[in-house]
Amino acid sequence: xxxxxxxxxxxxxxxxxxxxxxxxxxxxxxxxxxxxxxxxxxxxxxxxxxxxxxxxxxxxxxxxxxxxxxxxxxxxxxxxxxxxxxxxxxxxxxxxxxxxxxxxxxxxxxxxxxxxxxxxxxxxxxxxxxxxxxxxxxxxxxxxxxxxxxxxxxxxxxxxxxxxxxxxxxxxxxxxxxxxxxxxxxxxxxxxxxxxxxxxxxxxxxxxxxxxxxxxxxxxxxxxxxxxxxxxxxxxxxxxxxxxxxxxxxxxxxxxxxxxxxxxxxxxxxxxxxxxxxxxxxxxxxxxxxxxxxxxxxxxxxxxxxxxxxxxxxxxxxxxxxxxxxxxxxxxxxxxxxxxxxxxxxxxxxxxxxxxxxxxxxxxxxxxxxxxxxxxxx
Numbered sequence: 001x002x003x004x005x006x007x008x009x010x011x012x013x014x015x016x017x018x019x020x021x022x023x024x025x026x027x028x029x030x031x032x033x034x035x036x037x038x039x040x041x042x043x044x045x046x047x048x049x050x051x052x053x054x055x056x057x058x059x060x061x062x063x064x065x066x067x068x069x070x071x072x073x074x075x076x077x078x079x080x081x082x083x084x085x086x087x088x089x090x091x092x093x094x095x096x097x098x099x100x101x102x103x104x105x106x107x108x109x110x111x112x113x114x115x116x117x118x119x120x121x122x123x124x125x126x127x128x129x130x131x132x133x134x135x136x137x138x139x140x141x142x143x144x145x146x147x148x149x150x151x152x153x154x155x156x157x158x159x160x161x162x163x164x165x166x167x168x169x170x171x172x173x174x175x176x177x178x179x180x181x182x183x184x185x186x187x188x189x190x191x192x193x194x195x196x197x198x199x200x201x202x203x204x205x206x207x208x209x210x211x212x213x214x215x216x217x218x219x220x221x222x223x224x225x226x227x228x229x230x231x232x233x234x235x236x237x238x239x240x241x242x243x244x245x246x247x248x249x250x251x252x253x254x255x256x257x258x259x260x261x262x263x264x265x266x267x268x269x270x271x272x273x274x275x276x277x278x279x280x281x282x283x284x285x286x287x288x289x290x291x292x293x294x295x296x297x298x299x300x301x302x303x304x305x306x307x308x309x310x311x312x313x314x315x316x317x318x319x320x321x322x323x324x325x326x327x328x329x330x331x332x333x334x335x336x337x338x339x340x341x342x343x344x345x346x347x348x349x350x351x352x353x354x355x356x357x358x359x360x361x362x363x364x365x366x367x368x369x370x371x372x373x374x375x376x377x378x
Contacts, residue, residue, distance in 0.1 A: 003179040013060040024093035030079035038072035045072035046104040049111030053188040061262035070288030080198040088121040102129040112136025123213040130218040138209040145204035157193040167229040180259035219245035224253040
């Protein structure tokens with residue numbers, strides 16, 4: 001816990017990004033807490049919805065990185081709602097208060113389920129332009145708790161916390177994942193009984209997503225290959241629900257990759273949002289997008305293609321100017337690839353591999369491998 005709480009990034013976040021509290025319901029006890037960073041003239045920002053155990057602070061690394069790159073980012077913490085329709089109505093009022101017509105939603109676990117339900121409820125008058133679903137689910141029956149959902153409000157706080165902690169990773173994990181778990185435990189301790197009980201109720205009450213109502217929403221499914229609270233069957237169900245969704249896989253990250261694997265998560269979010277550059281639904285300031293990138297984006301849109309990552313991509317990060325190696329089906333030896341980007345400032349270059357893969361950057365026909373590079377300044 002101390003590693004993240006005393007980190008320079010977290011202290012910088014707390015000292016530079018103000019916490020706002022907004023009431024949009026008739027009930028004054030329902031207070032939305034949020035961090036809003038980046039250019040305020042952007043009317044289609046990306047909004048982060050936390051899991052059961054999370055608060056608005058858990059996405060501080062995404063807020064700092066994405067707002068630094070010119071995106072408008074909102075990380076929020078929802079008030080006590082006991083019903084999904086009630087939550088959707090309150091969230092719609094919040095967007096109206098913020099004067100946001102449509103938004104991009106990033107949801108982790110419960111946050112991803114709520115994002116899907118909000119897109120479903122508002123499908124006749126769409127308020128969601130795209131979704132990034134991180135370790136999320138589409139049917140609450142996977143938790144086998146629907147029969148107890150209406151009794152959470154009776155349970156004391158320590159029992160509710162025990163239920164949530166039971167889903168955290170057990171056994172040895174790497175130091176960054178351990179720090180992420182400690183930080184989330186600290187955030188869990190900050191939630192009162194009503195907040196925890198209402199979130200568990202939303203998480204477990206009998207409900208499922210109707211995908212045909214949000215078929216026009218661009219979706220990226222982000223998950224991890226190591227241990228998490230979601231079963232393999234739940235992940236496969238998400239893939240079946242959104243067959244055309246782009247998939248962002250992380251080798252490790254556990255339940256909280258946005259904390260312990262923030263560089264990879266931030267990259268995937270950037271790639272997801274790039275498809276909207278140059279449109280009215282861009283979450284980034286136009287000044288931060290080069291004319292060359294806009295031209296590439298227009299070409300991709302006209303050809304109905306995308307340079308985004310798809311299923312089974314492999315992620316590798318290298319320092320500027322250093323080679324990376326990859327294996328191909330036609331050559332058993334690793335082949336180095338030198339970054340075509342040359343910058344004097346420190347940068348991290350990310351390479352995404354896929355066969356087949358749409359890209360306008362580099363095409364190695366001989367090895368039938370397509371490579372694209374994204375540069376992120378540190």
